[in-house]
Amino acid sequence: MNLQRQPQAGHDNLFAHPFSPTALPQEQPAPQVVWLTGLSAAGKSTIVDSLNPLLGERGLRTCILDGDSLRTGLCRDLGFSAADREENVRRVAQVAALMADAGLTVLVALISPTRAARHHARSIIGIERFVEVFVDVPLAVAEARDPKGLYRRARQGEICGFTGVDSPYEPPVCPELHIHNDQVSACAAAQMIDHWLRQFRGL
Amino acid sequence: MNLQRQPQAGHDNLFAHPFSPTALPQEQPAPQVVWLTGLSAAGKSTIVDSLNPLLGERGLRTCILDGDSLRTGLCRDLGFSAADREENVRRVAQVAALMADAGLTVLVALISPTRAARHHARSIIGIERFVEVFVDVPLAVAEARDPKGLYRRARQGEICGFTGVDSPYEPPVCPELHIHNDQVSACAAAQMIDHWLRQFRGL
Numbered sequence: 001m002n003l004q005r006q007p008q009a010g011h012d013n014l015f016a017h018p019f020s021p022t023a024l025p026q027e028q029p030a031p032q033v034v035w036l037t038g039l040s041a042a043g044k045s046t047i048v049d050s051l052n053p054l055l056g057e058r059g060l061r062t063c064i065l066d067g068d069s070l071r072t073g074l075c076r077d078l079g080f081s082a083a084d085r086e087e088n089v090r091r092v093a094q095v096a097a098l099m100a101d102a103g104l105t106v107l108v109a110l111i112s113p114t115r116a117a118r119h120h121a122r123s124i125i126g127i128e129r130f131v132e133v134f135v136d137v138p139l140a141v142a143e144a145r146d147p148k149g150l151y152r153r154a155r156q157g158e159i160c161g162f163t164g165v166d167s168p169y170e171p172p173v174c175p176e177l178h179i180h181n182d183q184v185s186a187c188a189a190a191q192m193i194d195h196w197l198r199q200f201r202g203l
Numbered sequence: 204m205n206l207q208r209q210p211q212a213g214h215d216n217l218f219a220h221p222f223s224p225t226a227l228p229q230e231q232p233a234p235q236v237v238w239l240t241g242l243s244a245a246g247k248s249t250i251v252d253s254l255n256p257l258l259g260e261r262g263l264r265t266c267i268l269d270g271d272s273l274r275t276g277l278c279r280d281l282g283f284s285a286a287d288r289e290e291n292v293r294r295v296a297q298v299a300a301l302m303a304d305a306g307l308t309v310l311v312a313l314i315s316p317t318r319a320a321r322h323h324a325r326s327i328i329g330i331e332r333f334v335e336v337f338v339d340v341p342l343a344v345a346e347a348r349d350p351k352g353l354y355r356r357a358r359q360g361e362i363c364g365f366t367g368v369d370s371p372y373e374p375p376v377c378p379e380l381h382i383h384n385d386q387v388s389a390c391a392a393a394q395m396i397d398h399w400l401r402q403f404r405g406l
Binding site: 013014017019045046048052053061062063065066068072073074077087091094095097098099101102109124159 | 219251255256267268271290294297301304312353
């Protein structure tokens with residue numbers, strides 16, 4: 001038996017162990033990563049909370065990756081500079097890919113303000129299982145909601161680099177789904193996503 | 204309805220969304236994180252590859268987190284300095300915790316050379332679901348195996364900070380399982396872990 005293994009491309013001292021693939025139950029469709037992007041207070045997490053039980057009722061095993069929660073754990077070493085925000089999105093995408101590999105349907109709620117970072121996320125996760133959902137509300141609406149008091153603090157200069165105030169949000173050019181979330185309920189938005197997943201990804 | 208939420212402890216602009224918990228099937232026991240630590244070439248990944256189908260046969264959904272693979276993805280920005288190694292272990296622990304939260308049994312194969320980093324991992328994952336498995340072979344045995352040619356390169360000075368050569372490995376003081384992996388086959392080691400999980404964690 002030849003025990004010598006070939007290193008991974010570009011990494012001459014890292015070797016991917018050729019693990020036997022974990023067999024997924026045959027009836028399971030390919031896991032998807034539903035990536036909700038939008039301003040703070042656009043309603044991303046609330047939609048996820050409505051969508052999660054809809055998917056669970058259909059027998060899908062799900063996992064939620066929420067921006068705020070991750071920033072106190074996996075990404076707690078990161079701040080809000082442009083570079084740190086890109087790294088934040090990259091890590092969430094890597095974890096989402098691992099979870100989809102493990103057969104979970106992944107629900108991501110993350111501002112992810114730049115097109116470049118979301119494009120990178122799409123490439124990490126794979127276009128066939130990345131579902132970009134633009135949770136769109138006018139800035140004025142998000143700012144009027146302000147459930148966390150963050151817009152107020154950003155306007156007062158207490159928080160710097162806040163998306164929509166003094167840091168840009170780049171709307172998706174061609175998202176899989178565009179939800180005008182000032183015109184529908186979270187429940188209706190969740191049903192739109194659920195319907196889309198069934199229709200276009202056979203989930 | 205009071206929309207004001209309280210920030211997370213120590214983070215005055217991060218708010219954990221109060222997601223409804225995902226209901227796990229009642230027959231599922233608490234997910235465990237099996238953390239294999241040991242020298243390079245001790246046999247960690249090979250044991251994981253034997254253990255994974257044993258758990259799958261019992262209906263458990265599993266996920267493998269392998270050190271080398273993660274270093275080309277989630278942890279690709281990290282090197283092999285002491286600080287970067289600690290951060291590497293921390294990130295893997297955070298991801299393992301998220302996966303266990305999602306109901307997966309997680310198999311980690313990671314040198315994780317320091318007691319401090321493994322202790323940190325235990326605290327992130329939770330003592331009730333952390334299973335430290337010391338995959339123990341004498342350095343001379345690992346070096347004689349050297350399936351990746353890394354020990355040879357470390358001895359020749361081509362790789363710096365290599366665990367066991369010019370960087371310390373701190374053996375676990377009180378692991379849940381201690382496997383003398385120069386005396387048993389990977390298959391037998393996997394069965395030992397499987398048996399332990401059933402006996403002590405009801406998995």
